[in-house]
Amino acid sequence: MFELKARDGLGRIGLLHTKHGDVETPVLLPVINPNQMIISPQEMKEYFKAKMVITNAYIIYKNEELKKKALESGVHDLLNFQGAIMTDSGTFQSHVYGDVDVDPQEIVEFQRKIGSDMGTILDIFSEVDDDIEKVQEDMKKTIQRASKATEIKGDMALACTVQGGNFPKLRLDCSKELSSLDCEIHPIGGVVPLMEDYRYKEVVNIIIASKRGLLPSRPVHLFGAGHPMFLGLAVLLGCDLFDSASYAKFAKDGRMLFSDGTRKLEEIVELPCSCPICSKHCVDILTEMHKNGDYKAIAMHNLYVTFAEINRIKQAIYEGNLWEYVEKGCRAHPNLLSALKALRHHKKYLERFETISKSSAFFYTGPESMHRPIVYRYEKRFFDRYQHPKTRVQVGFDEGNRPYSRFYKKEIDKILDVCDAHFIVNSVFGPVPIELDEMYPIAQSIIPDELEPETLDRMRRLMERHSHRGLFELAVMYDGDETLQFLTGMGKGGTFDIDMQRVKSVADMQFGSGAADVLIKGEVELVKSKRTGKIRNVISEGKHVLSMRASDGLFTLKEEGARRLHRGFSAPGLRVVVEEDSVQFNREGKNVFAKFVLDCDKELRPMDEALVVDKNDELIAFGRLMMNREEMLAFNRGIAVKIREGFDKKE
Ligand code: GUN
Ligand code: ZN
Numbered sequence: 001m002f003e004l005k006a007r008d009g010l011g012r013i014g015l016l017h018t019k020h021g022d023v024e025t026p027v028l029l030p031v032i033n034p035n036q037m038i039i040s041p042q043e044m045k046e047y048f049k050a051k052m053v054i055t056n057a058y059i060i061y062k063n064e065e066l067k068k069k070a071l072e073s074g075v076h077d078l079l080n081f082q083g084a085i086m087t088d089s090g091t092f093q094s095h096v097y098g099d100v101d102v103d104p105q106e107i108v109e110f111q112r113k114i115g116s117d118m119g120t121i122l123d124i125f126s127e128v129d130d131d132i133e134k135v136q137e138d139m140k141k142t143i144q145r146a147s148k149a150t151e152i153k154g155d156m157a158l159a160c161t162v163q164g165g166n167f168p169k170l171r172l173d174c175s176k177e178l179s180s181l182d183c184e185i186h187p188i189g190g191v192v193p194l195m196e197d198y199r200y201k202e203v204v205n206i207i208i209a210s211k212r213g214l215l216p217s218r219p220v221h222l223f224g225a226g227h228p229m230f231l232g233l234a235v236l237l238g239c240d241l242f243d244s245a246s247y248a249k250f251a252k253d254g255r256m257l258f259s260d261g262t263r264k265l266e267e268i269v270e271l272p273c274s275c276p277i278c279s280k281h282c283v284d285i286l287t288e289m290h291k292n293g294d295y296k297a298i299a300m301h302n303l304y305v306t307f308a309e310i311n312r313i314k315q316a317i318y319e320g321n322l323w324e325y326v327e328k329g330c331r332a333h334p335n336l337l338s339a340l341k342a343l344r345h346h347k348k349y350l351e352r353f354e355t356i357s358k359s360s361a362f363f364y365t366g367p368e369s370m371h372r373p374i375v376y377r378y379e380k381r382f383f384d385r386y387q388h389p390k391t392r393v394q395v396g397f398d399e400g401n402r403p404y405s406r407f408y409k410k411e412i413d414k415i416l417d418v419c420d421a422h423f424i425v426n427s428v429f430g431p432v433p434i435e436l437d438e439m440y441p442i443a444q445s446i447i448p449d450e451l452e453p454e455t456l457d458r459m460r461r462l463m464e465r466h467s468h469r470g471l472f473e474l475a476v477m478y479d480g481d482e483t484l485q486f487l488t489g490m491g492k493g494g495t496f497d498i499d500m501q502r503v504k505s506v507a508d509m510q511f512g513s514g515a516a517d518v519l520i521k522g523e524v525e526l527v528k529s530k531r532t533g534k535i536r537n538v539i540s541e542g543k544h545v546l547s548m549r550a551s552d553g554l555f556t557l558k559e560e561g562a563r564r565l566h567r568g569f570s571a572p573g574l575r576v577v578v579e580e581d582s583v584q585f586n587r588e589g590k591n592v593f594a595k596f597v598l599d600c601d602k603e604l605r606p607m608d609e610a611l612v613v614d615k616n617d618e619l620i621a622f623g624r625l626m627m628n629r630e631e632m633l634a635f636n637r638g639i640a641v642k643i644r645e646g647f648d649k650k651e
Contacts, residue, residue, distance in 0.1 A: 058090030518568030
């Protein structure tokens with residue numbers, strides 16, 4: 001039903017398979033009101049390339065004429081749209097009018113009968129100020145209805161909505177329960193009132209709580225969140241489908257949507273848009289048309305802007321800069337900024353989905369950037385995995401140009417002449433040992449000269465935490481010749497070998513502490529690029545164990561490296577365990593598909609190098625992960641590990 005094509009954060013480009021064609025996500029489904037189509041489904045396809053729309057089965061069901069036609073010739077003919085159609089159930093009407101007059105089973109059956117590609121249960125919409133007992137009771141009913149709906153869904157994909165009001169714990173409970181049911185997609189419901197009041201922080205907390213309980217293999221629809229301003233944040237947190245009725249509702253009120261907010265027609269002097277509508281019409285004409293009850297042009301603009309926003313988000317995923325894009329976009333409204341800031345409380349969860357490296361650099365957009373999962377990962381690994389070389393002295397440098405070791409080469413040489421020192425940079429990421437200066441995202445980052453107090457504070461705190469470990473007899477910040485003179489009394493010169501230290505430190509940071517001892521032993525030769533001088537290959541005891549990538553300063557495993565890690569790290573460390581059916585294929589160098597994965601080390605991340613073993617822990621191949629553990633256990637489609645090499649026979 002759903003497979004991954006690209007990823008960034010929890011955001012993903014996915015492919016949704018429906019009976020009426022494949023639909024790429026994230027996707028915006030324009031809401032079609034069968035009673036009032038200001039923009040027809042054909043126009044949705046022609047002007048906006050819409051491959052999927054959403055309509056309301058309850059409205060069709062309640063209108064004798066529409067109902068008859070839909071039952072006779074199906075919802076696709078009714079709307080004259082041969083793309084994919086999702087239907088909703090009447091839940092939203094019950095929120096607006098207090099109640100709906102339909103049986104929960106009957107409305108699901110009706111959706112199946114009219115040939116909906118994706119039908120929705122009649123979930124119970126919890127209101128924002130309902131108390132926890134009421135929300136819990138309604139949520140239980142929603143789960144019961146979902147469970148019964150799975151029995152009658154037939155070949156229709158079923159959408160089981162997560163409710164739970166404004167209580168993240170209930171959202172988590174609800175999504176866990178729904179995950180165990182046989183259904184295809186999970187909308188997150190009940191957020192419209194929060195969206196309307198710009199209560200984005202609460203929506204973000206609801207999304208994350210729901211995502212935690214849902215299977216990553218099922219697409220998530222955020223019901224009623226079609227404003228372009230919020231889409232980036234929602235995609236970053238793993239929402240895949242959106243519906244928009246706003247384009248029409250706002251147009252009717254004379255309001256135009258933009259990616260940075262909403263503007264009333266009468267407030268607009270210059271149209272800040274070049275969509276086909278705004279290119280052709282001036283604001284006076286649009287105002288005149290609106291006065292005369294013709295608001296189709298504004299609705300068209302609203303859709304152009306929203307579709308364009310989805311495209312921009314997808315492009316950001318491909319470029320690997322969705323975090324940057326969202327951080328920038330969240331400056332559009334203080335409440336969006338609050339929502340962005342709230343993500344720092346979830347970094348431990350978000351980190352599990354963050355790739356090891358990217359092809360794009362880390363751009364600092366403000367203090368929020370330092371709460372990204374990749375920064376948290378560096379901090380955690382530095383304190384948990386990094387092994388300090390045993391020197392008497394540690395010399396600290398201020399942040400300089402990258403790579404640091406080249407920028408500070410002269411100073412390092414002078415200091416090593418007089419004492420046995422190791423070097424650390426007081427970087428924006430926290431303390432960075434000099435030899436980690438080429439590792440992602442340290443070198444691949446662009447940071448402004450002047451930093452905000454919040455960021456400086458964090459740097460200071462991390463440096464203090466590091467110093468308090470008391471790993472050195474003496475730690476000083478380098479302050480020119482004075483420091484040099486002072487260090488001259490510290491005994492004889494040092495033997496710090498940055499190349500050797502680089503391969504050891506990166507190995508520990510990337511694979512876990514102890515990896516360097518396992519991988520790099522005996523006589524070691526480092527082969528460097530003649531052109532760049534960077535380390536390319538690590539040869540240990542005559543065997544090629546690792547290659548270092550120039551792009552991110554991390555290692556690619558070689559056959560001997562994989563064997564050594566397998567011997568040196570006990571299960572489940574660094575391993576993906578595959579089913580017997582997969583073993584021979586992987587031995588032959590073919591990729592591991594997610595459906596054959598039995599288990600995976602919890603510490604592995606997408607794009608990590610990993611070992612592939614059978615259920616007896618025999619090493620059969622090694623390669624690069626495309627997914628984390630929870631994804632490979634959930635997905636039935638797609639590649640879990642891109643194999644670099646397979647092992648033909650036993651060692
Ligand atoms: N449309 C907007 N919100 C909701 C919701 O919570 N449930 C359903 N089924 N549809 C919606
Ligand atoms: Zn426009």
